[in-house]
Amino acid sequence: METKRWNIQRETEINKQFISEAAALLRAGETVAFPTETVYGLGADATNQLAVAKIFAAKGRPQDNPLIAHVANVEQFQQLVDNLPDYVDDLIAAFSPGPLTYVVESNGVCAENVTAGLSTIAVRIPDHPVALELLRACNFPVAGPSANISGKPSPTTADHVYEDLTGRIAGIVDGGPTGVGVESTVISCRENDVVILRPGGITKEQIEKIVPVTELRNEIVDKPASPGMKYKHYSPDVPLWLVDGDTEKIQKVIAEERGKGKKVALLARDAILELVEADVSLSLGSSLEDVANKLYDNLRKIKKSDADLMVSEVFPESGIGQAIMNRLKKAMTAYIS
Numbered sequence: 001m002e003t004k005r006w007n008i009q010r011e012t013e014i015n016k017q018f019i020s021e022a023a024a025l026l027r028a029g030e031t032v033a034f035p036t037e038t039v040y041g042l043g044a045d046a047t048n049q050l051a052v053a054k055i056f057a058a059k060g061r062p063q064d065n066p067l068i069a070h071v072a073n074v075e076q077f078q079q080l081v082d083n084l085p086d087y088v089d090d091l092i093a094a095f096s097p098g099p100l101t102y103v104v105e106s107n108g109v110c111a112e113n114v115t116a117g118l119s120t121i122a123v124r125i126p127d128h129p130v131a132l133e134l135l136r137a138c139n140f141p142v143a144g145p146s147a148n149i150s151g152k153p154s155p156t157t158a159d160h161v162y163e164d165l166t167g168r169i170a171g172i173v174d175g176g177p178t179g180v181g182v183e184s185t186v187i188s189c190r191e192n193d194v195v196i197l198r199p200g201g202i203t204k205e206q207i208e209k210i211v212p213v214t215e216l217r218n219e220i221v222d223k224p225a226s227p228g229m230k231y232k233h234y235s236p237d238v239p240l241w242l243v244d245g246d247t248e249k250i251q252k253v254i255a256e257e258r259g260k261g262k263k264v265a266l267l268a269r270d271a272i273l274e275l276v277e278a279d280v281s282l283s284l285g286s287s288l289e290d291v292a293n294k295l296y297d298n299l300r301k302i303k304k305s306d307a308d309l310m311v312s313e314v315f316p317e318s319g320i321g322q323a324i325m326n327r328l329k330k331a332m333t334a335y336i337s
């Protein structure tokens, strides 16, 4: 299959022609990748079972892992769901469009493979001008998991999508690098509280201002509350060790491994990279927001270096740090404390 690519990242005004071509392919039951503020999504018409099946095939995604339906506005949101708890309006007013996904009762409008046969559906309004323009042009819900091969880091640039999926999907809308860099927060909306199924761009602290939050442990469990929890997100090509300690400790671990002849890459913020000697430096910037934004790109870059081992610092689990540590723990091969 030829993968068409539209470049609208340098436009000041979004190219309507490109958007309508991409929307036409989606309407015809094809898959098209598009930028969101979190990561690139792989879209298909969520009401079309055959179109949605193409997402699972292109990604190699397990059939029992449900997808998020993306919509442009609250009206389209309401067309997919039943019995919304009252507080959801307040959450939507505060955080949508944005990196928050609501798991709520489905009314059956979306195809069965979107929800993997569950009675609930995950819905999100992304906060990205290109995504919103595309969703408005479609006027149907667009199922959109991350646009990567399952098991690889999520794509934060169109080039990442190209690397993984060219020839397997009908198109890629290139809207430049994404902003947040880690996936949306997924919440299960129960009657009087929410459960965070996956930490992400909207933090627990933000949600708690509106509705009580009950926490789940984020280990891989036998009977997961969310199917995605049982899958390891990403197994890097190079072992990843998280080192919980100060710069001296990180330096000691790296020096020991280099002493055994290994080439070691350090994945850390600049303040640490300046103080610790390693063979390869993978910069995560300075703020936790920078870390989220740069994480997946660096996990992909490691493949192109000749490092034998990747060592990462451990980040504070507050704010966006919760999402960062959730993803790193899923990717790590060892935790050294």
Ligand code: AMP
Pocket: 065, 066, 067, 068, 103, 115, 118, 120, 121, 122, 144, 145, 146, 183, 186, 197, 198, 225, 226, 227, 228, 229
């Ligand atoms: P992804 O599309 O890979 O970013 O992941 C979407 C996440 O939402 C996965 O972890 C899914 O398992 C989860 N999810 C989607 N729909 C539901 C649902 N109806 N109930 C619980 N979790 C869901």
Ligand code: MG
Pocket: 145, 146, 154
């Ligand atoms: Mg994904």
